[in-house]
Amino acid sequence: MTATIIDGKAIAARLSQSIADAAKRLTAEHGVEPGLAVVLVGDNPASEIYVRSKTAKTAAVNMRSSFYKLPATAPEAELLELVERLNQDPTVHGILVQLPLPPQIDSRKVIEAIAPAKDVDGFHPLTAGLLSTGLPGIVPCTPLACIMLAKHVHKSLAGLEAIVIGRSNIVGKPLAQLLLIENATVTIAHSKTRDLPEVCRRGDIVFAAVGRPEMVTGDWIKPGATVIDVGINRVPAEDGKSKIVGDVDYAGVAEVAGAVTPVPGGVGPMTIACLMLNTLTAACAQAGLAPPEIRTP
Ligand code: NAP
DSSP, X not given: OOOEEOOHHHHHHHHHHHHHHHHHHHHHHHOOOOEEEEEEESOOHHHHHHHHHHHHHHHHTTOEEEEEEEOTTOOHHHHHHHHHHHHHOTTOOEEEEOSSXXXXXXXXXXXXXXXXXXOTTOOSHHHHHHHHTTOOOOOOHHHHHHHHHHHHHOSOOTTOEEEEEOOOTTTHHHHHHHHHHTTOEEEEEOTTOXXXXXXXXXXXXXXXXXOSTTOBOXXXXXXXXXXXXXXXXXXXXXXXXXXXXXXXXHHHHHTTOSEEOOSSSSHHHHHHHXXXXXXXXXXXXXXXXXXXXXXXX
């Protein structure tokens, strides 16, 4: 079997177009220009790249983007003060503090300092609580991206066996909650799971969010299953430089799976599009308006 490639880049481009149209209408009809503030602390090269692409994308979908950079040595109090200023700023509807933060700063404290209404990353404990109790609220971007990509293949996820590898607060756990909302039967696997390959082979859909390059191989996958690869791992390339690979051995898995996301070009671009969607939704909510009508890509 040769898997269908789930083209996250193309799907994200369609979603972004719909968001850009809705943002333009929001500004024209209600005078609300959605605004996203991105905060970077330090000079982590990977974070610099992520932040640059997020700010560029914000402008491309007709939203206001603002960028704040603090030195790697910035004290925690300085970051908390900036977050509070952004919480109070009515032109800012979404706040994103790029992780990881330098060791002198407690990420948990910073995440909890972001006003839940502006928590477009969806990492605040209140946001997590709303999701796990099935109440409406912001949905974390990467898990939302994963669900959209899975639904690109399966009209309904109801009754499907979904295996989520990874139980982090930012990917694995919220993804499992979303899958439950979609009526999938969910297994969350982690580093202590016994016989992970056997667990994976049960999956009609396998989501890999592990952070281990190409760990999931073709023999872990049930023929015809859908595989969504969340991983972003930088590894040495043949030419002496480096390249990005996922948590899935793409070539091997593509021979067995029914559909698979590539890395890059799968979950990554959809995550950024979902960040834009969350910012737009947050702007509508803060203006007392109904959520935007967005065409499903
Ligand atoms: P994380 O916080 O490090 O969590 C990794 C999870 O994988 C943990 O639950 C861990 O289990 C589990 N794990 C580690 N080794 C394992 C093994 N050998 N077998 C089974 N499970 C194992 O990572 P994360 O933040 O969730 O990110 C996961 C990956 O997604 C990373 O590659 C990251 O770069 C990527 N990512 C991509 C996007 C995107 O936009 N595409 C966004 C976020 C993250 P324990 O809990 O038992 O330790």
